[in-house]
Amino acid sequence: MPELPEVETTVRGLARFLDGARIERVVLNRPDLRRPFPPALVQRMTGAVVTGLSRRAKYGLIHVDRGATMIFHLGMSGRWRIDPERPDAHDHLLIETAHNRFALCDPRRFGSVDLEETELLDAWPRFAALGPEPLGPDLTPAYLKAALSGRVQSIKACLLDQRIVAGLGNIYVCEALWRARIHPKKKSGKVTKPQLARLVPAIRDVLSESIRDGGSTLRDYAAPDGALGYFASSFDVYGREGETCRREDGGTVRRIVQGGRSTWYCARCQR
DNA sequence: CGTGTGCCCTGACAGC
């Protein structure tokens, strides 16, 4: 489920319960996800007080006192379950506070958990390699122009590259390209200035709107076994193969495969 | 360096 808006919504949902709380207990139900759990995780987190939560790209950050930060990535299938009524076979890590229990559930185990010193987070190699936050001030048409210049990869592939923009995934790349009316196979270095001028707000808007919609479901998220889903009904192209383009220009949404992943677009309005 | 290809893993769904 998790692209940037879903991680942001997850972090906000967790913060309502976790921020300021003391972690009483940490339980690992297996040794690893994509990577082994950090050896010091249980010791550093147990008894610590959560001082804040934040997000970088698709990573969620739980900051605690004593200068440590737990970094989680939800991969393809990860989610946090708050106060689950019954255990799930894929609850791999549990955190307990005085009032709540939090289960990191991830059936496919493409997610990860890391532990870093808070003051060294910017230098953490996975963060140091990331491009700018799409909702921050550094994503501009001029930045994209420079970052994409000379690249022969498709614009679809480049927007999925976390080194160019951090946090976009398959859904929101498709959606942003549709909004900006850019063909997903367009060579990155050949995307025009007017297209880039449309692309930046398209990215910001689609992410902001999704966060806004996700935020409205925090009530559901807080339910015992609440899951956070995508709002498929609000997608313009993703998963809509064969449907009429919502621009009502007579186009039909098509599905192609790029780099082994599906892309949906309208061949009439995206050029 | 930039680019393309598989693979990690489980579950949901379609078709037989």
Next chain:
DNA sequence: TGCTGTCAGGGCACAC
């Protein structure tokens, strides 16, 4: 009711 094949929000190792 099985089976079997396909596909899924991501990231990374590896080959050229």
